[in-house]
Amino acid sequence: MSAHRSLINKLLLACVAMFAFGFALVPLYDVFCDITGINGKTDKVAAAAPDRIDRGREVTVEFLATHDPAVAVNFAPETARLRLNPGDLQTVSFVVENRTGEPIVTTAVPSVSPGEAARHFMKIECFCFQEQPLAPGERKAMPVQFYVDPELPARFKNLTLSYRLYRSVGQSASR
Amino acid sequence: MIPRHARAIALSLLPVISLPAGAAPSGWRQLNLPVGVTSISRDAYDLHMLAIYVCILIGIAVFGAMIYAMINFRKSKGAVADRTLTHSTKAEVIWTAIPAFILIFLAWQTVPALIHIEDTRDSDMTIRITGYQWKWHYEYMGEGVSFYSALGERSNTARQRNAALRPAEVDHYLLEVDEVLVLPVGAKIRYLISANDVIHAWWVPELGIKRDAIPGFINEGWFRIDQPGTYRGQCAELCGKDHGFMPIVVEALPPEEFAAWLAARRPAAQAALASSQP
Amino acid sequence: MSDTTHHGPPTGIRRWLFTTNHKDIGTLYLVFSLVMLFVGGAMAMIIRLELFQPGLQFVNPEFFNQMTTLHALVMVFGMIMPAFAGFANWMVPLMIGAPDMALPRLNNFSFWILPFAALMLVSTLFMPGGGPASGWTLYPPLVLQTGDAFPFVIFSVHLLGISSILAAINIIVTIMNMRTPDMPLLKMPLFVWTWLITAYLLILVMPVLAGAVTMLFTDQFFGTSFFQAAGGGDPVLFQHIFWFFGHPEVYIIILPSFGIISQIIPTFSRKPLFGHDSMVYATASIAFLSCIVWAHHMFTVGMPLAGQLYFMLSTMLIAIPTGVKIFNWTATMWRGSLSFETPMLFAIAFLFLFTFGGFSGVMMALTPADIQYHDSYFIVAHFHYVLVPGAMFAAIAGVYYWLPKWTGHMYDERLGKIHFWLSAISVNLTFFPQHFVGLAGMPRRIPDYALQFADLNAFMSIGGFLFGLSQLLFLWGVVRCMRGIGDKATDRVWEGAQGLEWEVPSPAPYHTFDTPPVVK
Incomplete structure (x- = not known):
């Protein structure tokens, strides 16, 4: 079970990180727009x-x-x-x-x-x-x-x- | 220059399956991408046909191999499996490399068209297109002429459920409007596009133009119509219940006729503007 | 097997509600997916019925839009993803010699979220203002015009996402930690490999979708302005976030299909898979590339030239590893000893028609041409070719392939073949003409169309009805086996079958591999 535990923790952490990444796309997009002039x-x-x-x-x-x-x-x-x-x-x-x-x-x-x-x-x-x-x-x-x-x-x-x-x-x- | 040249070679290599040039609009033509009346639509058409030919060639090779295998390696014909045939570096390198070259060739072909599309310099006139739920608004910038363009009355009647008027009785059912967008032939027309409420997309296949109209932001593009005529299109981005009922009709006139049309519209437009600004 | 030392399953509804057995949960997923196939299919039938003739005969445009939206959501999140989760639950432990999934209770939970989420999603149709009508892409600002259903749609997408993420975690842990000792990673069957990569993709992108719909939710109810220009937001931002999820999602659906096809073709060619390792690398490269191409769905929003070039080139790159897979499958058949039972027929149809869908995919990568194709029926034709005779045929092939192992009974081969030919013909009658109406200028997601599209639409509708009806044969064939009608299946079932799942009896006992098996 402990081998499972550490892998599960990593995967859950990845999920949380990707959820946060979704929100991080908001400021990233603004930077991207500044550079490329989207919209x-x-x-x-x-x-x-x-x-x-x-x-x-x-x-x-x-x-x-x-x-x-x-x-x-x-x-x-x-x-x-x-x-x-x-x-x-x-x-x-x-x-x-x-x-x-x-x-x-x-x-x-x-x-x-x-x-x-x-x-x-x-x-x-x-x-x-x-x-x-x-x-x-x-x-x-x-x-x-x-x-x-x-x-x-x-x-x-x-x-x-x-x-x-x-x-x-x-x-x-x-x- | 080189890509155009290469494209011409590629197309000329395929005389067997290419269609007779200049054929009258046949059944097939109506089922294919229109060649259209702008350089942008012709670029799209050329690339489209090139891609189709490339796909047909690859398809003949790939499907041919599959069919050959299915016919010749049947158990019912006594085929015995060669269980040692599980790997071949040579074959794998070949079928990685060949598609890569084909794709590079295709990508290279698109570059001039892409640069061409973005070139809005030195336009002769500007129109402003605004998408509404569910109609278009056009403004001839600097001319004081602007109007809404909504689905034509007869189409609008026939499209209702249980309508007495049947769609088949309406000319250009769902592709006719109350006020057409009149434009001159031969002029470089720059358009600014935006929307009032939700995202719409202005699409006229024969102009080769499809551009999203995004509320709050403006986008621009251009086209130059080569032939007089009436060109019909529709909203291409789902925009609510009447998304299917906000067509676009462009009427391209020779420059003198367009100038006359615009002059006739000007005073009327101004009077309308003074009395009822929304 | 050591079946005798274990109790059998409890009986009645409690067995299914509280089960932690991977085979039971696999069955639940598959049955749920079959139900959703007919729910989503019924919606497709309504769409095709309304499009049978020009004019509006049966439904209002509002309802039509709800149908197109829910058809997609139900088919993607309710039908095809749970189907592959069902295959994973049933087959991954059997293929790697594990006694069960690594996290059995979590497994039960991740399944039982699904029926509630799906029920909530479909129930939005009966709420004031109706269900979501903005397309499955949920683009703002249109989606913000949804009626009372809005929070329920968001919540059900969250639930469906959580279910997928939990299943993905379970699958990864099972594959990484529970393989029989003498099965190194590169020896794993390709189905296991594709699911491992798919599960990582799920973990990578499902949380991003959750983030995107959460932002929609707060925009609607808490005054944020992620996607509203009024507060400094941008509706195009949603499209970027959505497609950052949405494009990998396409591969989440297709990679397990590749896995199933890679099991079936060697079996009926009586020959090992050609280029096993390059198949693994191709799968991994497809997964990686799928994460960096998303904006090819957005060529018409207005993008700088460099962006258009980048997204075009990276999109084209995907064709290379996909081509490798197609060629490897063909090479697997080469100098084989082929027989054409129903699973193989569906696999071959997959091979042809998925490749065909790939061709239109390459065409769409060419930006200037895509501007014409975008949001037309050409696109509808393309993605139905890769999803219906692509992913769904692979799932059907997998069902016929493993059904004898699951139930212990052979399906009716004659019935299977009739189902195949009807499906293979009608799927083309339905979707092939869509290329043409699209090129001729018919936009997607419209309830009514101009008269020049009338003949082909009537034709497509007839094809669609035939395709829909044909699936009743599938239902019948599956139910027959589940009820124990049909010849007893042998343990190996197929002459050329290789792999651990064929070493256990048919039907597979409730508990298998209590001691790790030896891989031959």
Whole structure:
């Protein structure tokens, strides 16, 4: 029985380890996404300021805004598209309007396409870094200050920055 | 260049089983992957046919050996088992190496197609595709034209249980929509795709495009339609009860006709936008 | 044998509820699996009935989706996995000369979890909102729209997983510690080898599935956001975790089939297995490769070029050891002395049709082509070819092969052959045309289809009904033997049979190998 015991313990340990590994895939996946740009995820923290401007080429950045059907807002970019030099710091605003009669808290999830360019999309300041409370009927412009990394490979000429606005998870759970 | 060349050689080596090129759409054509009207769909078709031919050749060899064994080594024919034949390093090396070479050849063939698919540079226009439960939404970016595209009325009637209208009476049953996606021929069309609720997938076989629409995230791709025509597809990712009832219809028009169509849609679209923003 | 020194089994229901005997538990697993075959089969019949004609005649789309979901879950977790667990329980101790499984009480527990889990799973159909309708892959966000059944689905998947893990632990301990002293690892019969590797795979990936569905559960009820974009999660993450489990799961199902086929073909070729050791290495490499290819199920989600290339190449690699197995089986038949009893017929059908399923597998590895195949009926055809005339035919072959040893009675050879020919023909009538409708553009998991697919779907449905009905012959044949009808089986049963299991009487006594046997 003791020979059994030590083998059983090892196998059980392996099971527990693999269960934990399932959860470990969550942060691993984030790292993986950062590297490969799956789903165009961008950093959730502010990037450093650009150190140079590449005047030699221009890229087009388009802005999109959508919102979850569960949150009644109007949400749209003030600017549809910009042509800019990599390294050139720009600010654009997204306008949100709370159409409900109650205060809501929203979060915006960014996604950049093509995904492989996502890590070259640098946000210095973004309304997506924090949750955004909105008073009943409130309308506000939410800025994002960004630049395109001059290291962006030359094959990318069009980037799209898309935000999807959700009711914040803490609030929807208590709904 | 080399892979294309190799593929041409491989295909030309098989004249006996390859189909007459340019044959009219026969019964067989309707049962095979469509060649389609984009370079992406043709790449997929070429690879598909190449893989089929390779599989047929391997199949003839492997199944042939099995059948030969079954016919010639029957006990009822007095075959005596050679119990010493249990190992042969030479044979095993051969049947490990040959499949490896075949696979490397096949993999090599896919590389140019893969690189081609990902190349969204220098597009002429962008459309935005959004999947909803259970319809599609299309937006011509920068044109102010957007609309929903849902299952056509007659299909929707006929698909109900115990409907008076029978599916056979509906033209393009389940493959017709109320508003078709009109696109120009010859333009490099970039699409941005996302979803509103659950994951959908936008699939038009003749365009060679199938891309998941993932809520909260955008993906992109491109295609260039070579021939005017109507191309039909369906949602390919299970998205709930009406997953089978959210078709896609693309109508490809010559550039001038497309421009006229778009111009006609613009004011109407703007008026609709002003009066009823959802 | 030393049967006389032991008490026989207790009688009545208590025997089955409290048994710790590996043969009884093996029987329980196999009977349970046979029941689930008909439960899952009935669902398949409903699917084929609705797809017989265009238009909706019999069920609503909601119910149709529940049928496709539960058909898969029942067949995978309720039918085929327990069937192979049953084979393992019965045959592994007999093949390695062990008196019983290493952990008999755990063995009882791991079986008796199953009926409750399966009952819970099937009962979700009657809950408000119906059963799960998101496909067996349980992709969020769709799966989160499941009604009241949601927690029960999650819980039953947990239970089914626990049952498999416990069985796997038991099998590993038995094989590693309980072999008769003169059986070194590389001398073990191939069925034992494949199960050893399968059991390790189970331990590797079932906990990951448990983790994935646990995350679904907390997303739904505890406000976490593993898979919800709103809270910083990502639905695609679920697909990665699921397929990290899901692809090895395919091999968990197919490796024991390889094992059974590797027992049967030598017996009826009257010749030892060709390349025994390379078969073992091939099995191990397949198991390893199966863990690193998962994202080939996800070529359409949007993946960087490097990822697509990697997953394509690693997927293709699997074809090499799989090819080695096919060639070795063929070489086993080469210069043999073949006879074609029912087990051999099913094994040969496996050889042909599994290889055929492998061909479409290689085609699907080619990413640009797979983008067209993905989520179409071509995929449905592919995985049914590897699972039905693949895994399920192997299980049926195994039943016919060992049934005389289990019951002491020969099955009716004529009945077996009729069952074989009906099954082999109708399985192709059902699944072969699915390649074509898939290529022509029919997506999977749809309750209704465009008119150009109508003829072939009617054809497939008829094939499907015929296949379903044919399995009643199987049921009849098995029940006959269990009730003691049929010729007395000899100890060796088959002329060319080799191995310890054929050294004991038929039926195998309740207790065998109380003293370790000598391997000849």
